[in-house]
Amino acid sequence: MSVTTDAQDVSTAPRRLIQSTPVRFMAIAAIGVAVMSIARILSDNDDLTSSGTFGVALRTAAPIALAGLSGLVAERSGTINIGIEGMMVMGTIFAGWWGWQFGPWMAIVGGMVGGMLAALLMSLATTTFGVNHIVAGVAINLIAPGVARFMASELFVGVQGGSVTSSPGNSGRMGSFTVPFLSGGDLFGWQTPDILGWFEDTGWFFVADLAGFTKGMTTAVTWDVVLTIGLFFAIAYLLWHTPLGLRLRFSGERPSAADSLGVSVHTMRYLGMTISGALAGMGGAVLVLFANRYQENQVAGRGFLGLATMIFGNWMPAGTAAGAGLFGYAQGITLRTNPGDLVRALLLAAAIGLVLTAFLMAYRRSFAGAGTILTFSLVTFWAYFAVESPNNQLVFVTPYVVTLIAVSVGAQRLRPPAEEGIPWFKGMQ
Amino acid sequence: MIERIWRASLAPLIAAAVAIVVSSIALLISGNNPVEAFSEMWKTIDSTQSVVIIINTSVPLYISGVAVAIGFKMNLFNIGSNGQYILAALIAGWAGAEVSLPPVLHVAFVFLVAILVGGSWALIAGILNVTRNVNVVVSTIMLNYIGIGLTAFLLSEVMRDEENGGLVAQTKVMPESAQLPALNPVFEFFGFNFAPGVEIYGFLPFAILLGVLYYILLNRSLFGYELRLSGMNADAALSAGVNPKRMVLITLFMSGAVAGMIGLPFLLADPNFLKYGDAFPTQLGFTGLGLALLGRNNPVGIAAAAVVWATIERATQRLGPIGVPPEIGRILQGSFLLAAVIAYEVVRRRNDAAAAAAAAAATSERADSSYEPPPNRGTGQGAEAPV
Numbered sequence: 001m002s003v004t005t006d007a008q009d010v011s012t013a014p015r016r017l018i019q020s021t022p023v024r025f026m027a028i029a030a031i032g033v034a035v036m037s038i039a040r041i042l043s044d045n046d047d048l049t050s051s052g053t054f055g056v057a058l059r060t061a062a063p064i065a066l067a068g069l070s071g072l073v074a075e076r077s078g079t080i081n082i083g084i085e086g087m088m089v090m091g092t093i094f095a096g097w098w099g100w101q102f103g104p105w106m107a108i109v110g111g112m113v114g115g116m117l118a119a120l121l122m123s124l125a126t127t128t129f130g131v132n133h134i135v136a137g138v139a140i141n142l143i144a145p146g147v148a149r150f151m152a153s154e155l156f157v158g159v160q161g162g163s164v165t166s167s168p169g170n171s172g173r174m175g176s177f178t179v180p181f182l183s184g185g186d187l188f189g190w191q192t193p194d195i196l197g198w199f200e201d202t203g204w205f206f207v208a209d210l211a212g213f214t215k216g217m218t219t220a221v222t223w224d225v226v227l228t229i230g231l232f233f234a235i236a237y238l239l240w241h242t243p244l245g246l247r248l249r250f251s252g253e254r255p256s257a258a259d260s261l262g263v264s265v266h267t268m269r270y271l272g273m274t275i276s277g278a279l280a281g282m283g284g285a286v287l288v289l290f291a292n293r294y295q296e297n298q299v300a301g302r303g304f305l306g307l308a309t310m311i312f313g314n315w316m317p318a319g320t321a322a323g324a325g326l327f328g329y330a331q332g333i334t335l336r337t338n339p340g341d342l343v344r345a346l347l348l349a350a351a352i353g354l355v356l357t358a359f360l361m362a363y364r365r366s367f368a369g370a371g372t373i374l375t376f377s378l379v380t381f382w383a384y385f386a387v388e389s390p391n392n393q394l395v396f397v398t399p400y401v402v403t404l405i406a407v408s409v410g411a412q413r414l415r416p417p418a419e420e421g422i423p424w425f426k427g428m429q
Numbered sequence: 430m431i432e433r434i435w436r437a438s439l440a441p442l443i444a445a446a447v448a449i450v451v452s453s454i455a456l457l458i459s460g461n462n463p464v465e466a467f468s469e470m471w472k473t474i475d476s477t478q479s480v481v482i483i484i485n486t487s488v489p490l491y492i493s494g495v496a497v498a499i500g501f502k503m504n505l506f507n508i509g510s511n512g513q514y515i516l517a518a519l520i521a522g523w524a525g526a527e528v529s530l531p532p533v534l535h536v537a538f539v540f541l542v543a544i545l546v547g548g549s550w551a552l553i554a555g556i557l558n559v560t561r562n563v564n565v566v567v568s569t570i571m572l573n574y575i576g577i578g579l580t581a582f583l584l585s586e587v588m589r590d591e592e593n594g595g596l597v598a599q600t601k602v603m604p605e606s607a608q609l610p611a612l613n614p615v616f617e618f619f620g621f622n623f624a625p626g627v628e629i630y631g632f633l634p635f636a637i638l639l640g641v642l643y644y645i646l647l648n649r650s651l652f653g654y655e656l657r658l659s660g661m662n663a664d665a666a667l668s669a670g671v672n673p674k675r676m677v678l679i680t681l682f683m684s685g686a687v688a689g690m691i692g693l694p695f696l697l698a699d700p701n702f703l704k705y706g707d708a709f710p711t712q713l714g715f716t717g718l719g720l721a722l723l724g725r726n727n728p729v730g731i732a733a734a735a736v737v738w739a740t741i742e743r744a745t746q747r748l749g750p751i752g753v754p755p756e757i758g759r760i761l762q763g764s765f766l767l768a769a770v771i772a773y774e775v776v777r778r779r780n781d782a783a784a785a786a787a788a789a790a791a792t793s794e795r796a797d798s799s800y801e802p803p804p805n806r807g808t809g810q811g812a813e814a815p816v
Contacts, residue, residue, distance in 0.1 A: 082506075082566060125767065131774045134506050134566070135722055139767045142719045146759025153754040154459045164756070304508075304570040311564055393585065397578035404571040408561045 031356065037209040039349035047336060048345045049209040051183075051200055054216025056335055059290060061328020062228045063088070066283035067306020068313065068320040069235055070115075070276045075315060076239060077272025078252035078265070080421040082137025083122045084280045085303025086144030090114035091284020093148040096167035096294020097155055099285075104174040108224060108285045115281020116274050118144055123273035127266050130423030141303075149296065156294075167294035174289050177226070179218035224286050231279065236317040248272050252417035255424040265424055280306075301400070305331075308403050314414050323406065330402035339395045344384060346398070351380035437730075440772035441723070447772075448765035455760050456753070466753045470744035478627045479743060485629065486739035487732070488636045489694045489710070493717025494724055494731035495643055496688035500565075501726050502647055503660035503680045507551060509569030510688035511714030512576025517547035518692025519580045519600065522705035523588040525696065526601035535607040539697060540690070547689020548682040550576055555681035559674040565681070577711075584705065599706030609698040630698035639687070640728035656680055688714065719766045725773065738762060 018024045040048040047053055067084050074081035081087075091111035098110030118140055125136040149164065156162030161169055178185030184194030196218070199211035239245035250258040251268035259265050280303065287298050305327050312326075313319025333342040354377035361370040453463035473479055493510060500507035507513075521543035530538055554568040590601045609631030613623055623629075647653035659666040659676040666673050691713050695702040702709065720738060724730030745758030 082508075121767070125771050125774075129771045129774050130778065131770050135770055136767075138506070138508070138718050139722065139763075139770050142715060143763030143767060146756070146763045150455065150459075150754065150756040150760050153756045157754075301570065301574055304567065308564075308567045308571065311567060391582065391586065393578050393582035396581075397575045400571045400574040400578075404557075404563075404568060404575070407563050407567055407571075408557050414562075 032353075033209050033213070034206060035352050035356070036349050037206050038352055039345055040209060041205065043341075043345040043348050045341055045345040046203065047338075047342060048333075048349070049212045051197070051212045051215035051219055053333060053336055053342070054213050054329075055219055055221075057325070057329040057332035058217060058221065058225060059328075060332040060335065061324045062225045063283040063286045063290075063302050064305045064309055064327050064331070065232070065321055065324030066228055066279050066286065067303050068309035068324050069232060069306075069317065070279035070283065071307050071310040072313075072315060072317065072320055073235060073239070073248075073272050073279065074119075074276035075310070075417055075420045076252045077248045077269050077276075078255060078417065078420050078422075078424070079123065079126055079269055079273055079276075080133040080137065081119075081122070081273070081276055081280075082134050082307070083118065083140030083144075083303075084137075084276075084306055085299060085301070086137075086140040086142075087115040087118040087122075087277050087280035088284040088287070088299045088303045089144040089148050090118040091281030092288050092294050092298050093151050093284075094281065095285035095288035096170075097151070099170035099288055100162075100167050100293075101171070103172045104170055104224075104289055107170055107288055108227070108282055111281040111283075111285025111288065112278040113281065115277040115279070115284065117277070119273045119277020119280070120270070122277075123270050126423065127269045127273070130425065132423075133421045145296075152294070152296070165296040167288075169293040170289070173292065174222045174224050176220045176222040178220055183215045183219040185219075222289070224282075224289050228282075228286065231282075232317050232321055235275075235279075239317075249417070252420050255419055255422075256428055259426065265426075269424075305399065305403055308407050311414065311416075312403075312407050315416055326406060327399055327403050331399040334395050334398055339392075340390045343390050343395050343398050344387060347380055347384040347387075351377050351384060354380060436776075440776045441769055443772045444765055444769035447768035448761050451764035451768075452757055452761045456757060459754070461753045461757075465751065466748060466757065469747050469751055469753075470741075473740060473744040473747060476624075477621070478624055481623070481627050481629055483736060483739045483743050484633070485694075485699070486742065487735035488630065488632055489691050489713055490716055490720060490738055491636055491732050491735035492639065492687060492694070493691045493713045494720030494735060495639060495717075495728060496684055496691065496714075497717050498721040498724070498726040498728075498731060499643070499647070499687060500680060500684040501721055502653075503656050503676065505660070505677065505680055505684070506566050507554070507569050507681060507684045507688070508566050508718065509551070509554070509571075509573030509576070509714070510684070510691070510717055511712065512573035512580075513547040513550045513685045513688040514691035514714055515580045515709075515711055516550055516576040517543040517689030518696060518709065519584055519588060519705045520546045521689070521693070522603070522696045523583075523600045525603050525607050526590075526704070529604065530606060532606040535604070536609065536697060539603075539607055540693065543689040543693055543696075544686040545689075548686035551681045551685020551688065552678065555678040558681075559677050565677075573714075588705075590704075597706060600704045603696060603703045607697060608703065611698075628700070630694060632694035632698040635690075636694075639690070640732065643687075644728050688717075691717070719762070723766060723769050737765075 018027055036049050040046060067088060070084050070087070071081050074084075091114045094114030095107040095111035099107030102110075121143075122136050122140045125131040125139070126133050152167070153164045156167050157164055159168050180187040180192040182196050184192055184197060186192070194215075196211045196215035200208050200215055202208055237245075239249060247258065247263045248268050248271065250261075250263055251265045251272070255265040258268070283302065283306065284299060287302070288294050291298065306324070309323035309327060310320050312323035313321070330346075333339055333346065336342055354373050358370045358373040358377060361367075361373060449467070453467075456463040456466055474483075493514070496510050496514075497507050521539050524542045525535070525539040528535070528538065550572060551569065554563075554565055554572055557563040557568045558565050584598050584600070588600055589598055592601075611628035612631055612633060613628055616629060617623070645653075647656065655666065655671045656676055656679075658669065659671055659673045663673040666676070692705070692709070695709065696705065697703075716738065720731050720734040723734035723737075724732070741758050741762055745755040748755045748757065
């Protein structure tokens with residue numbers, strides 16, 4: 001589909017300051033916190049790293065993460081899933097329906113069922129009939145909103161509080177939980193002290209930001225988000241630590257070899273798509289639980305953001321989760337009060353981050369790249385000082401700009417499953 | 430010739446039958462009478478007015494289909510034509526109303542602005558693809574949302590018509606010199622009669638010209654051959670002296686340039702618009718994806734698909750009064766699309782198998798009779814890629 005650049009020569013691997021991967025990962029995370037902290041102090045905007053912002057970010061990251069995980073399972077088993085967006089739309093309509101009828105937990109089940117139905121339809125086209133995967137995915141994306149609208153007109157019109165664009169609302173809210181001691185959660189009815197909250201209020205460099213982040217991750221987390229995090233571990237275990245997972249990945253890497261060892265490639269691809277659809281549909285359900293009702297156009301490109309997340313994460317669960325966190329944060333800040341100021345503060349953080357990246361590239365003797373990044377950094381600094389506070393229309397584009405930049409910077413040494421997207425039939429080489 | 434038409438229309442006919450069955454089931458489940466609904470929809474083509482409205486509606490849909498078909502021909506999926514055309518329509522509408530030029534030049538100027546804006550916006554995705562290896566589907570869809578946000582920003586902050594009280598967010602109305610006259614006199618010359626107020630908008634000839642140009646450029650020129658070759662096999666294209674990166678850039682620019690024209694029928698020829706505003710249609714780009722798939726990237730096929738789409742949209746407007754949800758039209762369109770995509774693939778594979786068998790029979794006469802043709806690998810990227 002796209003022109004690939006030449007594979008990077010191993011002998012020209014970049015010079016690295018730190019060799020160990022986990023240590024480097026920790027170092028990058030620490031630098032990230034430090035940059036955000038500096039930006040918070042310089043822009044005098046505490047909300048940039050407050051627990052409230054990170055709490056919303058976690059909430060907005062969950063559906064994107066599920067969409068990314070959905071794409072990961074599908075593509076690992078050999079199907080390029082452009083139809084995630086449509087599957088999420090089916091998830092929202094079913095979640096709105098079942099949530100209204102049976103409550104929040106059934107909304108999740110309903111969302112999964114809706115997503116699975118769309119995924120099975122797509123798999124029928126791609127696996128059984130060998131239709132080009134992107135064509136089939138585009139078709140699913142075009143069909144799903146129509147089906148959702150028809151269902152809404154049948155289910156919700158004429159009901160108290162319902163209309164063709166909105167469900168009447170879920171019966172009951174999804175519960176949430178707060179970690180005791182760390183963030184002041186209840187323990188057998190006793191209100192524990194809020195230690196992280198105290199640190200966050202100090203405003204100390206680095207410490208307050210880290211406390212804000214941790215508190216945001218551990219305060220009033222709804223059960224659907226907890227389930228989402230659990231699913232990441234479950235899918236990673238399934239794909240890399242079970243025989244079934246091996247067969248699923250085998251079907252995406254080398255279907256003919258899998259077939260010669262007795263693996264039914266079509267069964268695996270159907271299974272992968274079913275799981276993928278369930279995950280995407282659950283992503284839709286999480287959106288419905290957030291808004292407490294189905295709304296038309298609720299998905300608004302999150303399926304595609306999820307797809308970008310998966311590519312950013314190099315078809316791996318950890319990378320996908322990291323990408324979802326980044327894009328979820330960018331989307332989350334647009335939902336806070338005074339999002340314009342937050343976006344402006346984020347610009348400052350981006351500018352500082354770009355300067356550091358330029359230094360790193362210069363250290364790696366990539367002076368042309370360093371110059372380019374430095375230029376971008378200057379433009380970003382200029383934008384920070386020139387723009388008073390971006391208006392709502394420009395705030396709206398923040399997550400998409402962040403995604404596009406992240407994918408552009410990151411999409412270099414990626415390795416998708418070898419034979420994904422190629423229709424396979426018995427007897428092929 | 431008749432054989433060719435029959436072969437080309439077999440799959441769509443099967444798909445139409447499937448779509449009608451699926452929609453009937455949906456109507457039955459929801460407690461409506463499908464026979465009643467379809468016979469009511471069939472009455473749509475009952476007046477010249479209806480036919481004219483269908484033609485006018487299908488023109489921008491058709492352009493939208495052609496725009497993405499250019500990318501499809503090279504296996505480049507420009508999913509973001511929506512943002513490209515909205516941005517192009519706003520800027521072209523604003524620029525067209527700001528300048529004063531003689532009649533023909535003025536229209537050409539609006540065309541030029543729309544083409545440049547749409548093409549440049551899509552070109553960003555091309556540049557990111559060839560320099561940073563970013564997936565085109567992802568970049569075009571992100572640019573789609575960025576384009577929509579940018580359009581809303583530009584409209585409310587920069588390009589709004591302040592003299593109009595500034596209450597409605599819209600650009601100034603196009604001056605007379607940038608308007609295309611209705612085509613009624615031409616059709617009346619051939620003996621057609623129109624009720625008062627019924628107009629065939631003047632953009633139709635440009636749409637037809639676009640289809641002809643598209644066909645010649647992609648199917649009858651060296652450039653078109655190189656483009657299709659790059660799409661089918663980038664390595665083969667490279668060894669044949671074609672620079673696939675350059676082809677990506679050119680193709681995405683052309684796709685975006687045509688997408689930029691989707692809004693022009695409204696800006697230049699539709700008396701209800703002649704400006705960019707809040708009522709401007711904003712979803713035509715996504716529809717175009719379906720039309721390109723239905724029309725198999727062929728201009729005549731896309732035009733037929735656009736007319737079918739517009740007819741279904743017009744027909745469903747009759748359903749509300751008889752108590753059937755008009756949304757059934759979306760089910761009809763969607764099931765038609767998916768069934769057609771599958772039917773095309775099945776027919777293509779059957780034809781390929783027949784051709785392989787014929788070739789095998791021809792070769793076995795002169796070679797070892799035990800020779801078996803290699804199995805059809807069928808990467809889904811045949812000559813008529815990607816459908």
